[in-house]
Amino acid sequence: MSAAKNISRKLLLTAVFFIIWTGVISVFQIRPIYLPGPEDIINSFIAMRASLPSSILSSLRITLSGFLIGAVIGVGMGLLMAYSRTFMNIVGPFMEFTRPIPIFAMIPLFMIWFGLGLWPQILLVALGVSTVLGVQTYEAVRNIPSVYINASYNLGAKKSVMFKTVICPYIVPHLIGAIRVAAGTSWGLDVAAEFMGVQSGLGYTMIVRQMYLDTPAIIAVVLIYSVLAIILDQIIRLIERRLTRWTEREKMSF
């Protein structure tokens, strides 16, 4: 499909969406508190323009640092569990026990343990991300065909070198999916965390606007969240394309 055709199709779909949206509101006489029209949401953006940048920054700080810390810990734990049987025997049962605990149930405890402020939020996101990625990393390592490991040893590699030169590159494409899911989840964790204990940020803004039954503002914040999540996802995919040029994966055509 040509690029021009592609763009015009997207524009058309957007137009159809807006027509249905405004049409539904005027036909069924829906009040803005339930479903605001496009102009209400634009007005909300304008009204919040002073506080939005700092809210976005605050939420970005929680989500991104939580995501990065969680990813490093999760992948590191997964690799360590695969590397050392002793480590696996110590940490494995503990992980088995803690993994099924709903992460949101930890929010009150985190507030008690780590106080108010950014750290309980960041740690909550990090915990959620690391449990997902720890398991996924471990599984990815276990699925590596043994012929690669044998070949590496056979050519003279030591265990640590084999891990660095065979296991690490092999698992990258298998982890990308999990990393994208974890990135998506970290936004959700950020919202939940902000509902509980901070005084700034997008999630906090939502809670405040909800008290005023300000639906357009809530939708405006949801839109910001989705734009941020899409940007992060695109960045990950960009990195993926650079790191996985060697895979056989083609564009899906079925």
Added chain:
Amino acid sequence: MLKIENLSFSYEGNKGKPGYEVIRNLELTIGDNEFVCIIGPSGCGKSTLLKMLAGFEKPSEGKIIYNGQEIKSVGYERAMVFQEDAVFPWLRVRDNVEYGLKVRGVPAETRKEHVNKFIETVGLKGFENAWPKELSGGMKKRVDLARVLANNPETILMDEPFGALDAMTKEMMQEELVKIWEGSKKTIVFVTHDIEEALFLADKIVVLQHIKNGGEAEVIEVPFERPRTVKIKENPEFQKVRRRTVELLKKYEREEE
């Protein structure tokens, strides 16, 4: 020199189930610079034997003496060319060939020299920067071979390396392997179930019987002169030795029926 002494191997059973025996009391000597093919029915333990020579498996009983020392672990002086595709897909051709030298800490200058030399030997010049996914099955086997050769092992263990290739490519690879071996004089232990392949390549063929038939190993000396070309396959003498090998392989078949 490889001396296999009174070697037995059994796979361990799972969870208390009895294991099964694959090799029993095998005696075999392989000289330096010899090209030996091991042939036998499936399940006769020829791949297992190769794994023990490489050090991936340990004998249940007996031992394998390599240059005066018992084989206890994997070592790059005994390099394996696997049946499966073992080329690392995440490394370009050049980096694959360089791998062994790099992990062993060979200086960069020497590495480059070896890599270029063996990429040329296997006929992959011009493909140094290709990803393995861009290569055909035959070309990947060449990369694997170059990677092993560049690492300069004394002995090369090959487990049906050309089994997955089409007939044309296979013949070409056989010819090249013979040429490489004649030029380098390494010891090669080559497992196959293709009699013609074994006759064309080897100095001697070890016919390994299935354990249910006693698991004995019989050695056939291959009389053809070197250097060899595929033309010898049409030689009447070649057909005669082939016949003898087939009969040896089928020795126990009638009794089974």
